[in-house]
Amino acid sequence: MITHRWTRRALLQAAGGGLAAQTPRVSLPHPVRVGLVGLEGHFSEVLEAAKLLPEIRIAAVSASKPRELQRITDNPVLAAARRYDDYRRMLDTEKLDVVAVCNENGQRAVAVMACAERGLAVAAEKPLALSVEDLAAVRKSVTRHGVRLTMLLPMRFDPEYLAMKGIVERGEIGEPVSLGAQKSYKLGLERGQRPDWMRRRASFGGTIPYIGIHMVDLMRWTSGREFVSTAAFQSTVGVPELGEMENNTAVVYRLDNRGTATLRMDYLRPETAPTHGDDRLRIAGTKGVVEFQGDSLTLITSSEKPRVVAGLPRRPSLFADFLDSLYNARPHLIALQDVYRVTEIVLRSREAAETGRVVECG
Secondary structure, X not given: OOOOXXXXXXXXXXXXXXXXXXXXXXXXXXXXXXXXXXXXXXXXXXXXXXXXXXXXXXXXEEOOOHHHHHHHHHOHHHOOOEEEOOHHHHHHHOOOOEEEEOOOHHHHHHHHHHHHHOOOEEEEOOOOOOOHHHHHHHHHHHHHHOOOEEEOOHHHXXXXXXXXXXXXXXXXXXXXXXXXXXXXXXXXXXXXXXXXXXXXXXXXXXXXXXXXXXXXXXXXXXXXXXXXXEEEEEEOOOOHHHOOOOOEEXXXXXXXXXXXXXXXXXXXXXXOOOOOEXXXXXXXXXXXXXXXXXXXXXXXXXXXXXXXXXXXXXXXXXHHHHHHHHHHOOOOOOOHHHHHHXXXXXXXXXXXXXXXXXXXXX
16 A cells, blocks of 8 residues: 655645645745746646746746747747757756756657756656656666656646545545546547647557556555556547547556556547546545546545535645745655656556556556
8 A cells, every 4th residue: 555645734634524725835945947848748837836936937948849839929938938949958058947848758758867967856747758668767867866856747736636535544435445537538639739749659658658647646646555457458449640549548457455446548528528628536445435527526435425525625736846845845745656656557557458468567
């Protein structure tokens, strides 16, 4: 069982049946110069934190693709950032404190190691690497150079999942036994949401590592259970324009307490749906069930009828939380060992889908 501490300073305090709704104010001791390598994925986590904390200075950004350049033009937070078309030149030229690596998946491991070699703290987009060999190389580099690393897993900071973890830790549903998660997205081809690099295996890496990592992280973190082995299926059906990008996957896991977890994912959500994604997470335990679906978190236990969980916390900032851990010695909500572990698990799950075998999670 994993037992990482999840309580952040004044973030989640037990308040009857709910949680306190006060997000802590992060105060940094001096200006922090941030560089951006690429503008893919969750780069907005960095830009939104810069709006909240005046100490954050977006000093430079490396981008060359048309859609990234347009994002620079469209965002006033990036207006004063110096622009580079080569991230290595940016790293060598600028005096940076932290780098957000938000480039294509296939280029990420090399970029993270380039930052580590220069002694720079890194907030990396997910997944951290596309092979277990590259993951090991990143881990070795980060350890050797003694730099701090986090991964952009923003769903950990969503109020519903923060509350769900608290419910499990307080023992309200007993021992977690059956976990179930879903991610369903609009494909958005007509709106240009899927760039060419996502259609090639070498640069994308697969749907299981790309979006599965969110739910694997949430299932482990909220339940406190470890993943032991995995089996999976994946394919692309009906959309040849996707190339090597899968539009449906199904993954199953064996837990360390002999329980099970399932994860289904697709890019089949209709454009007529009211939201881009449909995320769900359910944890069934020996004394009850807690489930997030739609816009509500519900709880039913052996001692109480179903109810909607109220008193959810406000959403803290992932990047601000990381900087708080860097400069104020606060515990970061995403432990480094989790960054490595969830990356390995999704890579093993992809291996299971490719080989048709049950694969140990490492």
